[in-house]
Amino acid sequence: MSNGRTVSHGPGDHEKTFSRGTSVNLGDEQLNEAISSGMREVEELLATELTVGEEFVTDKVRYLAAAGGKRFRPMFALLASQYGANPANADVIRAAVVVEMTHLATLYHDDVMDEADKRRGVDSANSRWSNSMAILAGDYLLARASRIMAQLGVDTVAHFAATFGELVTGQMRETVGPGDGDPIEHYRAVVREKTGVLIASAGFLGGLHGGATPEQIDALHRFGYAIGTVFQIVDDIIDIYSDTDQSGKTPGTDLKEGVFTLPVLYALEEEGAVGDELRARLTGPVSDDDEVATVLDLLHRSTGREKALADVHRYVELAEAELAKLPQNDTTAALRTLTRFTVSRVG
Numbered sequence: 001m002s003n004g005r006t007v008s009h010g011p012g013d014h015e016k017t018f019s020r021g022t023s024v025n026l027g028d029e030q031l032n033e034a035i036s037s038g039m040r041e042v043e044e045l046l047a048t049e050l051t052v053g054e055e056f057v058t059d060k061v062r063y064l065a066a067a068g069g070k071r072f073r074p075m076f077a078l079l080a081s082q083y084g085a086n087p088a089n090a091d092v093i094r095a096a097v098v099v100e101m102t103h104l105a106t107l108y109h110d111d112v113m114d115e116a117d118k119r120r121g122v123d124s125a126n127s128r129w130s131n132s133m134a135i136l137a138g139d140y141l142l143a144r145a146s147r148i149m150a151q152l153g154v155d156t157v158a159h160f161a162a163t164f165g166e167l168v169t170g171q172m173r174e175t176v177g178p179g180d181g182d183p184i185e186h187y188r189a190v191v192r193e194k195t196g197v198l199i200a201s202a203g204f205l206g207g208l209h210g211g212a213t214p215e216q217i218d219a220l221h222r223f224g225y226a227i228g229t230v231f232q233i234v235d236d237i238i239d240i241y242s243d244t245d246q247s248g249k250t251p252g253t254d255l256k257e258g259v260f261t262l263p264v265l266y267a268l269e270e271e272g273a274v275g276d277e278l279r280a281r282l283t284g285p286v287s288d289d290d291e292v293a294t295v296l297d298l299l300h301r302s303t304g305r306e307k308a309l310a311d312v313h314r315y316v317e318l319a320e321a322e323l324a325k326l327p328q329n330d331t332t333a334a335l336r337t338l339t340r341f342t343v344s345r346v347g
């Protein structure tokens, strides 16, 4: 789980299916074309926005956008806009860009807090320049995003004020830790606030600016929270349980950073020898490679994976319940496929 102190991967870094605007496969030709062409407009506006200003600023704000990213959030905003009479209109494109710019800003800030070396396969901005530069680059992105938001009207500005508040609360909640509270509840709250909220915003704003009904906008917003949570838990399961060959990642990255994600938290609650040994070993970051291997082996023998997976399925049910409230058309079928695809990475 990407968070304030630690690693900076995110849901499905290896899940490159949501490509950057060139072509997508959503199961329907017309929808593919609509979303691909919308994503091209998103990329154009994003590129334009990131070139306005002094070169010593824009080279830093362009850096992470150019490095890649799945662009999942703007793509979801475009899909959400399909429910209205005006899908993928200029305001939808603006809203999608605002969401991606905000996402980018959080990545810059998150990497400073995590002291991350890498992001999107390149040196993080903080390691390439400095913490100050990375923070200021994130701030500049928020400044540019705010300018576009102002064009979208007060409802969007008010919505984003709440989104920012939730993002920052999630980051702080994670940094503060669960204290005497339930660590699993704490994890859920952090995932909702850090990962869910911006995906939910993409659904909300795509629906709003596409002209969907208030009920549809609400369903898209809730669907976003649920699918965002699915993404994060799946990613956290992969971090512990998949082979490098399969996932392209080194298992145990979160453990090395001292981050105990959902499967680990469940395993730590377990009664018996495996739970006892994990409780004795997991008192902080696991730095030594042999120790990581031992802990991973214990986790494989625990119930952590199956319990975390049961949670994934509960969130999938929540997501599907929201989709059931929407018109049963090609867009809803595509969102259902995306949901199942996300889960398929962990079975």
Ligand code: GRG
Binding pocket: 002, 003, 009, 010, 011, 012, 013, 068, 069, 070, 071, 072, 102, 103, 105, 106, 107, 109, 110, 120, 138, 142, 164, 167, 168, 171, 194, 195
């Ligand atoms: C700047 C508004 C603002 C808030 C600061 C730092 C912070 C408070 C919040 C951090 C939020 C954060 C980084 C959450 C993790 C989000 C996440 C899962 C990132 C990875 O998403 P992907 O996989 O990444 O979609 P790509 O690179 O594909 O875009």
